[in-house]
Amino acid sequence: MTDQIKINVNGSEISSKPDQLIIEACEDSGIHIPRFCWHKRMDPVGMCRMCLVEIETPRGKALVPSCTTKVSEDLVVETESEVVKKAQEGVLEFLLINHPLDCPVCDKAGECPLQDQTMAYGPGESRFVEDKRHFEKPIPISEIILLDRERCILCARCTRFSDEISGDPLIEFIQRGNKTQVNTFPDEPFRSYFSGNTVQICPVGALTSTSYRFKARPWDLKKVSSTSNCSSVGCSIELNVSQNKMLRILGEDNEFTNQGWLSDKGRYNFEYLHSEKRIEEPLIVKNSSKKPNINEAMDLISNEILKGGDPNISFIVGHNSTNEEYFALNNFAENLKKVENTFGNIDIYLSDDYLYSGFFNGDHSLAEIKDLDSADTIVLWAQDIKDNLPTLYLRIKQAVRNGKKLLIFGHTNTAIKDIAEEYFGGDIVTNNFEFNVNISDIPNFSRHIDGKEVIAIVGKASPLQNTNPISELIQYLEANSNLKILNCFSKGNTFGALQNLNLVKGLNEFVNEFDISKRNIVFTIGANPVNNSIYSLKIKDSLVNADFVVSMDLFKNETTELSDIILPTTSLGEKEGTFTNLEMRTLMQNKILPPPGSSLNEWEYLLTLSKKINLEQVYDSETQLNALLCKDYLDEDNIPSFDNLNKPSNLNGVLNSKTININIENVDSTNLEILFVHRLYGDSSTQINSPSISMLSSERFIEMNSATYFGSYMLYSDVVTLIQGEISVQVNVNINDNLPDNLLVVPINRRGFQNINPEKKVELEVAKSREQLNVS
Amino acid sequence: MSWEKELIDKANEIIELYPEKRSALGPLLYLAQEKDGYISNDSIIQISNLVGITEVQVKSVASFYSMYKEEQTGKYLLSVCKSISCEINDSRSVIDSVKNFTGLENYETDNDKVFTFEEVECIGACGGAPAVQVNYETVEGLTPEKSLQMCEWLKEERPELVVADELQEKFGGVKSFDWAIKDNTGSSYSVPGFQNIGTAKEKNL
Known part of the structure; x- marks a missing residue:
């Protein structure tokens, strides 16, 4: 079979892949066929009949749904003939029989496929004079999703999504005929990590979310593409803003990462941007009546730094900064080191208990997410994927649906055991995450590994895990299979930090290296290690004993309580920069909101501080920072600069790597309860x-x-x-x-x-x- | 009430018959129907655990097919055919006579939970029209009078098992086929008697 076949659509010849659906082939050639139920990321179902086209068959012309009919050599298709138009009018007239036409109060109006297609293909008037069916107006089907059954046109997109894609079918068609409705089982709400996607793909306003309901009209929204900080997958998103308020985040279809889907956390975790509790001015914690302006705050900090006494300066940094901000921090730290005889140790620590040396730097072959689709076997030893890398879980699930074998090592990924070919639990892996048996003796393991294309998704399963078993596993896999590795550090822009910081250490190192006999200045930048680390208590002690603590954050939290001064910073949508995901793909994060109050970006604070303490200045904008950090990428032809990333061909991100230095001690536990x-x-x-x-x-x-x-x-x-x-x-x-x-x-x-x-x-x-x- | 062990064992036997667990959904719903006279939410939860699909997926199937009842039926489910052959042979007066006797409208159940009345489409007994099913046991060649007698008999005798041959002998008339093998199995509730899932029970006639 050749790679391309020819079909004839509306009198002109187009080429198509064999086995493609007519609707897809036409879409690829720029011919739009109206549709409601068909979605390119899900199996076709042929529910709505909107995509009917005429094809020539041995028995004459026939109307067929183009979403369930595959192309064949020399197929003749009519998408705009009189018969097709009549069919489309008929289908729309039927669909509108029970649709309430409450568009004036419907959130979907203005971006509603049913509204748009009725305008474009509809009959113009209805002959239906009887009563429409009635249901109770929106019923909550979960804490965050509402369902208006009157508006539903029964396309089955939401039910198919929950079954095929997210794997938690908690909504389904109930009843039949005129009574058919989507609903949940009583007392079993639609609690899915991915429920928000059904709102986005609903072709009418039947499913709405509590956060966006009645908030805006689509035509008032300002939109910009960006990248989600929710996990290190770096999902492509669209930020929707009206009157300087973020109102909604939508998933964008990035072939390489999220393919349009988002977790509910990535989708709905934005209202904090406009929270009343957000810090908008610099704050001196121990004397709340004194509110310094930025200049005074900077003077205060620079005076502390220059006070003498060889201070150790430590930076604890979180995972929500942009690559540019990590680069600026690294630059700041390096410049401090260059000042002679003034400072003690200067170190940067990443606030993530799951960090370890990982597998980088050319010694190993690294995987892309799309490799999941071509591998034979996926080996998973990491923290809970569904909770920490939700959209990566969707990609794994899709790969499993397409016949790839998933092998899971215990004990964190029990929730997805059902889709695994083999689950290696307590018999194979001890409670301390060490092997109970030789890897070669693991039952049913080698037959999925030997000589196969294998992707290993590996990371620490528990913060207190010896990483030697992971190395053993990788060694075994490298010796016996064609292995590619996906390093599983799950949080936000961790990989941006790894790429742009000269040396990365962890919180355990911070605690161990903290020298109470010295003068200590600690910066916490977008990190709250006092709350969610296993070293919390020790970190708290260190921060209490530190001489001066500066926090850059959005909110007061457990860490900022211990600091001397809080500087308000910016978040998603308020800053421009780049983000690097777990396959080293760099994507753009765009700005659409003004920073609240007198908040500045992290790099702006560092720049001002540099000026105050007379450090070398080499940048004064994100663009310059971006140009500087792009110099270190290993592949010089494919650099993720702002200019490059904004090119249409690079909207899905650019793969490139840097040398990565992680210095984290192996922490062990022999007695994990x-x-x-x-x-x-x-x-x-x-x-x-x-x-x-x-x-x-x-x-x-x-x-x-x-x-x-x-x-x-x-x-x-x-x-x-x-x-x-x-x-x-x-x-x-x-x-x-x-x-x-x-x-x-x-x-x-x-x-x-x-x-x-x-x-x-x-x-x-x-x-x-x-x-x-x-x-x- | 969740299911007794005996019923769960029976369900597991049925599941064994299929290559995939979820294929046993239909028969298991009949077990639930026979247990309560309708598909209760408790039974749905039980079945969803047994076959490994979500509750709402079970509910979806159970609410789609009209032989799985969502409300409790009476001991005797009277399904009177209203399709063309029976209609021509005056099923209307059979329907009226059953309705008159029971005082029930379509899909209604009486307070004592003795009768549920429903008008149904063709039940495949055109040769013996008009026909009625009692708990899916077919009686053919009925007249208004005979159907009335049948209802009275059911109400007074309260037979534990309803058997087609017995009803036919007592109240029936013309049959579609008169060479059928004698069958003394019947159904005890509003569920068809299937031997392989055990809803058909034998009666000594």
Whole structure:
């Protein structure tokens, strides 16, 4: 079979891939066929009949749905004939029979495919005079999604998405005929990490989100493409803004990363931008009555730096900065080092417990996300993918649907065990994440590995994991298969930090290197290590003992409480820069909002400070920073500069790498009682200040297997109190029999758990009832 | 109420018959129908756990097919055919006579949960029109009077099992086929009697 075949559409010849659907082939050649149910990322279903076209068959011309009919050599297609037009008019007249035409109060109006196509292809008037069907106007089908069944045209996009793509089919067609409706099962709401996508793909206003409902009309929106900070996949997004307020984030179809989908966190975590609690002026924490302006604040900080006494200067940096900001920080630190006889140690620490040396720098062959589609086997040893890299999970799920074999090593990815070919749990991997058996002896392993194309998605499964087993696994895979590695550091722009900081250390290094006998100045930049790290308590001690702490952040939080001065910074949509994702693809983050109050970008603070302490100046804009950081990329022909990234051919990002230096000590545990996991929804200050999704992180639950539940703890209640020393938290218990014995899974990014020591046993007591507690 | 162990064992036996668990959904819904006289939400949760699909997917199937009832039926489900052959042979008066006796409109159930009445499309007994099904056991060649007698008999006798041959002998008339093998199995509730899933039960006639 040749690569291309010819078909004839509306009298002109176009070429198409064999096996393509007519609607796709036409789309590729610029011929638009109207449609409601067909979506290029999902299987065709032929529900709506809007895409009917005429084709020539041996028995004459026939109307067929172009979304379920494949092309064949010399196929003759008519998409605009009288018959097709009549069919389209008929279909639209039928679809509008039960559609309420409440466009004036509908959020979709203005960007509604049904509205647009009725204008373009509709009959103009309806002959239907009877009563339309009626349902209760929007019913909440989850905390964040509302469903208006009257508006639904039964295209099955949402139900197919939840079944095929996200794999949590909690909505389905109920009833039949005139009563057919999309709905959930009673008491089983549409709680999916991906539910927001159904709102975006709904071709009418049937599904709406609480955060955008009645907020704006589409024609008032200002839009710009950007990249999501939610995870290191770097999902392409579109920011929608009206009157300087972010109102909505939509997924953009980037072939290489998210393919149009977003997690609900990536989609709805933006309301914090306009929260009243946001810091807008510099704040002196210990004397809240004194509000310095930027200049005074900078004087204060530079005086502290230049006060003498050989201070050690440490920077703890988070994962939401742009590449340019990391570069500026690196530049600032390097310039400080060049000043002779003034400073002690100057170090940069990345605030992520899951960092380790990883697999970089030409010794290993690195994978792209799209390689998942061509591999034979996917090996997963990492933290919980669905919670931490949700859109990567969708890509893995899609690969599995297309026949790729997924092999999962325990104990973090139990939630996706169902799609795995093999799940290697407690028999293979100990509670301390070491191998129980020789890798070559793992049952059913080698037959999926030997001589195959393998992608390994690897990272630390637990913050307290010895990384030697991961290296062993990679060694074995490299020896026996054609291996490509996807380094699994899940948070925001971690890879941008790795690329642009000369040397990266972790929080454990910060704690160990913190020398209390010295003068210490600590900068925390967009990081809150006092809240969500296993080293929280030690970091807290260090910050309390530091001589001067500067925090650059959006909100007051556990870390800024300990600082001397807080500088308000900017967030997604308020700054321009680049973002590097986990496959080293650099993408653009664009600015569409003004920074609130007197907030400045991180690099602007660093620049001003440099001026105050007379350091060398080599940049004064993002563009110059970008030009500077582009010099170090290894592939000089393919540089992710602003100019290059804005070229139409590069809108999906540019792959390029830099030398990466990570210096993180291997931390070990021989006695892990508790496995800390990061849930998608947590108590980050951005999420708790986004009202639409803040409640999603409220549930506190721990997981264990039933043997531990009944055996070790002898519990007979789902509500228990978790006690360790002085810590006591009331939690729900979920049974998860994919876990090994005597391992408790605890979400570290939910309130109440951050000070628990994972190496000590906890006690669980059946929670007292209200009567026992004597609460009146 | 969740299912008793006996019923779960039976369900697992049925699941064994299919290459994929979810294929057993139809028969399992009949078990649920036989248990409660309708598909309860508890049964849906039970089935969803047994076959490994979500509750709403089970609900979707259960609400699509009209032989899975969403509301509890009476002990005897009276399905009177209203399709063309029966209509020509005066099914209207059979319908009226059943309606008169039970006092029920279409899809209604009486307070004592004895009868549920429904008008249905062709039940495949055109040769013996007009025809009625009681718990999906077919009686052919009915007249208004005979159907009235049948209802009275059901109400007074309250037979545990409804068997087609018995009803036909007592109240029926012309049959589509008169060479059919004798069959003494019947159904005890508003569910068709299938031998392979055990909803058909034997009666000594």
